[in-house]
Amino acid sequence: MTTEPTEIIVIGAGIIGVTAALALRREGHVVRLLDRKGVAAETSRGNAGAFAFPEVEPISAPRIMRKAPKWLIDPLGPLAIRPGHALKIAPWMLQFWRNSRPDRFEATIAVQSGLMDHSRAALERLVPLVDGEALLRRDGQLQLYEGRASFEASLPSWDRRRRLGIDFSLFENRDAIAELQPGLNARFTHAGFTPDWLSTVDPALWTEHLAQAFVAAGGIIETADIRALRQDGNGVEVDTAEGPRRAAQVVLAAGAWSHKLARSLGDRIPLEAERGYNTSFASANVDVRMHLTFGDHGFVISRLGDGIRVGGAVELGGLTLPPNYRRAEILVEKAKAFLDGFDPQGGKQWMGYRPSLPDSLPVIARAPRADRVIYAFGHGHLGLTQSAGTAELVADLVARRDPRLALAPFDVTRF
Incomplete structure (x- = not known):
């Protein structure tokens, strides 16, 4: 099932939020990207710049725990x-x-490997679209x-x-x-x-490059300090210090601050x-x-x-x-x-x-108590690596179509 283009608010202008906003805009949605500081102002600015697709082991590897x-x-x-x-x-x-534990460790590797394969293919699809090879x-x-x-x-x-x-x-x-x-x-x-x-020559430049492509395609970027989310029958209200905003759907991709906003929807996530x-x-x-x-x-x-x-x-x-x-x-x-x-x-x-998150896997799912809100956060060391793949999966969720990768392992209810 595919919905008609709708207005979407994406919260968080780090690499996950920017890439997701671009993917949604390319599908015809009216997209507004909100961040309290601006594009790549936090973790996406200073990471190591690696698309680490071969790194499929979670941090909680048995040898690390020893x-x-x-x-x-x-x-x-x-x-x-x-x-x-x-x-x-x-x-x-x-x-x-x-x-x-060995059983969970191996299961996580299998899931992570699938997301890595998808994310690598998604990046190769994205690069020519934004003239990003340089x-x-x-x-x-x-x-x-x-x-x-x-x-x-x-x-x-x-x-x-x-x-x-x-x-x-x-x-x-x-x-x-x-x-x-x-x-x-x-x-x-x-x-x-x-x-x-x-690798990218600079993670901040890469994120800013995608943000420029998003704006060139008609996307909107605004600075706003988001305080809470609330869903009602007509959509989602985003409470900000600058006043309320409304959207048909919201993508929450605020990195390490995401769980604070998820709490306003009744979800306690161990981020x-x-x-x-x-x-x-x-x-x-x-x-x-x-x-x-x-x-x-x-x-x-x-x-x-x-x-x-x-x-x-x-x-x-x-x-x-x-x-x-x-x-x-x-x-x-x-x-x-x-x-x-x-x-x-x-x-x-x-x-x-x-x-x-404690299992080294992100949350990519609809909020259990608010089906117009999509969670996309918790990527740990792999936000840049998995950004293009996550963006395509978010677009699938927004359109309510079958996702390109099974999303059950990324559901928030696993906690």
Whole structure:
């Protein structure tokens, strides 16, 4: 069943909201995109810029959970919980731990793999429509390991990728690794290369480029501080600080703030703000040829325009505690030690809030108590990666047609 074009309000001008708004406008709907700060003003501005389609394992992987106790006692380690947030996050952590069980872990991988395949195809459909190829890099990703023990611990993950048809190559020779990426410290003796890993030259520029395409197609972008949602017989009322707005349907894609608005519809969703830190350098004094992942240390180095971005790690600290930029400094210190010749001068620090659910899967579904409201949030580290695929699924939901991917695993009622 397909509806006639209707007025839609999309809440959130990050990468999920902007891409969804563009998809809806291209289908003929009158679309108004609302955000309290503007396009790519939050997490979509400062992420690592990766379309990480091969990364199908949830964060709650059993091997990660084995490392978690050691990491959690280190306030500057790859995974940390801020003391002021520990009690509040305990229920979320319990669900997170339950999702590390082997049966749930494997089930999540199967679902995530399907969404990744769909999202990659959706991105390739989107790129020519917005003349976006110049904003992409197709350089691949290099996952680095310190010693044989670390490498062998990763082999089950690589075997899983092989079964899923993901292309990769493994290297156990430092000379072979140096051909792909020169200048790495000699401690990195093994590596895995995934050629199908894409990146954007800058995640903010990519989001802004899509927003410009949306406006050029007749879409409307406005600044508004949204307070609550209410559905009645005639549509949805959006309560904002600037006055009420109405729409036939609403797409809620407000990232780490989405659960606060969902609460106004009676839904309590275990969404956690997973804080990520990075430092960006406008010019690089080292030859970084692709996205570099240092899994044992929980951070990455990515190319950003003519420079690089050093960031990652996980800090569970909510939305209100002040940033701890010492975490960003630690990552830069490690990058200096790992990449020969790197001179970290003039970096700009940043912190963002990844919207994370305890099973590492997003919510893409109609609100259970308000069928004119569509939820599209909770993508964690994978918002940019899954944005084009999510946008097509949102368009299917708005049109009330059969979705291109089974959506039961993404339903909010799973919690």
